[in-house]
Amino acid sequence: MSEKVLMKGNEAIAEAAVRGGCRFFAGYPITPQNEVPEYLSKRLPEVGGTFIQAESEVSAINMIYGAASVGARALTSSSSPGISLKQEGISYIAGAELPCVIINMVRSGPGLGGIQPAQGDYFQAVKGGGHGDYKLIVLAPSTVQEAVDMVYGSFDLSEKYRVPVLILGDGMIGQIMEAVSLPEMRDVSKIKKPDWALDGKGSGSNRKIINSLYIEPDVLEKMNIKLAGIYRQIEENEVKVEEYLTDDATVVITAYGTVGRIAKSAVNILRSKGIKAGLIRPVTLFPFPYFAYEKAASSNNVKKFVTVELSMGQMIEDVKLGVNGKKPVEFFGRSGGNVMSAEDIVDFIISKEV
Amino acid sequence: MAKVFQKSSFLTDAVLHYCPGCGHGIVHRLVAEALDDIKAQGHVIGIAPVGCAVFAYNYFNCDMIEAAHGRAPSVATAVKRVNPDNIVFAYQGDGDLASIGLCETVHAAARGENVTIVFINNAIYGMTGGQMAPTTLIGQKTTTSPLGRNPAVNGNPIRICELLSTLDGPSYIERVAVYDTPHILSAKKAIRKAFENQVNKKGFSLIEVLCNCPTNWGMTPQQSMDYIKNDMTKIFPLGVFKEV
Numbered sequence: 001m002s003e004k005v006l007m008k009g010n011e012a013i014a015e016a017a018v019r020g021g022c023r024f025f026a027g028y029p030i031t032p033q034n035e036v037p038e039y040l041s042k043r044l045p046e047v048g049g050t051f052i053q054a055e056s057e058v059s060a061i062n063m064i065y066g067a068a069s070v071g072a073r074a075l076t077s078s079s080s081p082g083i084s085l086k087q088e089g090i091s092y093i094a095g096a097e098l099p100c101v102i103i104n105m106v107r108s109g110p111g112l113g114g115i116q117p118a119q120g121d122y123f124q125a126v127k128g129g130g131h132g133d134y135k136l137i138v139l140a141p142s143t144v145q146e147a148v149d150m151v152y153g154s155f156d157l158s159e160k161y162r163v164p165v166l167i168l169g170d171g172m173i174g175q176i177m178e179a180v181s182l183p184e185m186r187d188v189s190k191i192k193k194p195d196w197a198l199d200g201k202g203s204g205s206n207r208k209i210i211n212s213l214y215i216e217p218d219v220l221e222k223m224n225i226k227l228a229g230i231y232r233q234i235e236e237n238e239v240k241v242e243e244y245l246t247d248d249a250t251v252v253i254t255a256y257g258t259v260g261r262i263a264k265s266a267v268n269i270l271r272s273k274g275i276k277a278g279l280i281r282p283v284t285l286f287p288f289p290y291f292a293y294e295k296a297a298s299s300n301n302v303k304k305f306v307t308v309e310l311s312m313g314q315m316i317e318d319v320k321l322g323v324n325g326k327k328p329v330e331f332f333g334r335s336g337g338n339v340m341s342a343e344d345i346v347d348f349i350i351s352k353e354v
Numbered sequence: 355m356a357k358v359f360q361k362s363s364f365l366t367d368a369v370l371h372y373c374p375g376c377g378h379g380i381v382h383r384l385v386a387e388a389l390d391d392i393k394a395q396g397h398v399i400g401i402a403p404v405g406c407a408v409f410a411y412n413y414f415n416c417d418m419i420e421a422a423h424g425r426a427p428s429v430a431t432a433v434k435r436v437n438p439d440n441i442v443f444a445y446q447g448d449g450d451l452a453s454i455g456l457c458e459t460v461h462a463a464a465r466g467e468n469v470t471i472v473f474i475n476n477a478i479y480g481m482t483g484g485q486m487a488p489t490t491l492i493g494q495k496t497t498t499s500p501l502g503r504n505p506a507v508n509g510n511p512i513r514i515c516e517l518l519s520t521l522d523g524p525s526y527i528e529r530v531a532v533y534d535t536p537h538i539l540s541a542k543k544a545i546r547k548a549f550e551n552q553v554n555k556k557g558f559s560l561i562e563v564l565c566n567c568p569t570n571w572g573m574t575p576q577q578s579m580d581y582i583k584n585d586m587t588k589i590f591p592l593g594v595f596k597e598v
Contacts, residue, residue: 024435024436050432050435050436052435054428054461055457056457059428062428063432065419065421065422065425065432066401066421066429066431066432067432069432070432096420198399199417199440200396200399200437200440201397202416202417203395203415203416207415207418208418209418209419209420211411211418211419213408
């Protein structure tokens with residue numbers, strides 16, 4: 001953590017990926033994440049890596065499948081409609097237990113939608129997206145620094161469980177410029193290739209096969225049970241949440257990503273006005289920090305929760321699961337690419353207080 | 355006694371699931387023997403498609419990847435870029451390569467990726483039970499063109515070799531057939547040359563193999579071989595379409 005530089009979110013994320021050991025990128029242009037491939041098209045060849053501008057999102061994610069099969073630390077990035085196109089490949093990657101990192105700089109939808117920030121892909125990110133019984137590890141950065149740190153560690157995290165990591169950002173985190181400390185460059189020659197990775201040496205009983213096809217129901221069910229066990233381990237080990245001033249809070253605001261940062265400002269404003277507000281910001285969306293909501297909901301101080309999202313209400317369903325009916329959960333959202341200010345959140349909460 | 359024949363080291367002992375008389379078994383053997391010929395042991399990665407050859411990873415005795423439908427060229431691209439010293443091949447059927455994966459096929463070829471693609475054209479979707487393929491002949495009956503393929507409503511067959519040979523990327527494009535012994539031997543020669551080109555870093559090679567599907571064509575194996583010779587080759591002429 002030596003250098004401190006001013007960087008655009010997308011470029012900082014791309015550099016963090018390289019420093020975390022990423023040596024393969026395939027992607028397709030889409031706003032608002034274009035700086036990621038643009039940066040890597042120059043940067044990856046400098047470190048002996050591979051950059052491919054694929055002919056489609058579909059092809060790009062299947063290149064990730066191929067690169068991950070042979071043990072490369074592989075990254076793709078896109079934005080909402082492009083991530084939809086990648087879903088088939090993501091399901092295959094999850095089914096074949098391949099690690100990789102996927103960045104979604106979420107824009108507004110549905111359909112072609114708009115190019116401004118949004119959080120309408122929450123369900124797609126944490127509830128599946130593609131077909132079949134699988135999960136991704138979903139991380140939601142609220143600052144460029146947090147995005148850098150997450151991306152840097154995401155290859156290790158993905159390889160540890162052989163589960164793809166999805167960085168769920170939004171147009172803001174991609175486009176904003178902030179001062180960041182860039183982590184040390186990993187020496188990739190010292191990162192051991194996973195022993196399951198193909199090297200072409202296989203023959204007879206030591207052949208390696210990357211596959212997600214299990215035609216016998218009993219065999220596939222065993223695989224599904226195995227994956228579910230891995231997802232439970234992830235829930236036990238990897239959940240992360242930021243709690244801010246929740247100890248004496250009467251109103252708990254909850255938001256993720258850049259909205260979590262706006263909500264934190266709202267908490268400070270509300271406190272200056274004498275309203276004891278607090279914040280729960282899930283850092284990991286899968287695994288989701290249900291326990292933080294259970295704890296807050298059981299507190300005598302807490303009167304209600306307010307979920308704030310750039311959507312018509314998606315994470316609120318998980319918030320309600322955590323709160324489990326113990327306290328009311330209100331919703332304040334903007335969509336279409338509109339972003340609320342801290343004052344908007346404050347006004348919403350004060351209007352409900354009266 | 356002198357050994358006059360032995361099974362290719364690139365075939366496993368698994369029993370093939372293919373229908374009696376199907377040409378996939380022949381082409382598997384040709385691919386395996388071509389890999390033997392170039393002494394590729396210890397550095398081969400194959401990509402299996404979705405379709406009848408979906409289980410090819412059980413049959414080729416090398417590291418294998420099962421790709422999503424039509425995406426084998428993208429998977430092969432990445433594997434070869436990351437491991438340039440491996441011999442990388444994709445084995446794909448007509449629905450996989452010429453329909454759902456046509457985009458990936460064209461662009462891997464246009465990029466001149468140094469991989470080998472073996473394309474089985476049997477003019478039908480075999481695994482799913484005989485539906486119309488992008489290469490189904492005009493008049494050919496399938497379960498989704500029960501009265502025979504009618505160009506007015508079903509469109510026309512796609513000639514992959516001709517299409518790809520217009521691109522600058524490919525180094526070698528040839529169409530072969532496996533309806534009799536001389537043609538099987540020519541097919542093997544073509545597949546071997548495609549692998550040799552990869553060794554010599556010449557770039558993208560694709561060998562289209564006109565193949566039979568007696569089950570879904572509703573023919574005996576012999577009738578189906580005659581159909582390749584008499585009908586398929588009229589629409590899909592054999593020959594070298596590009597060689598650099």
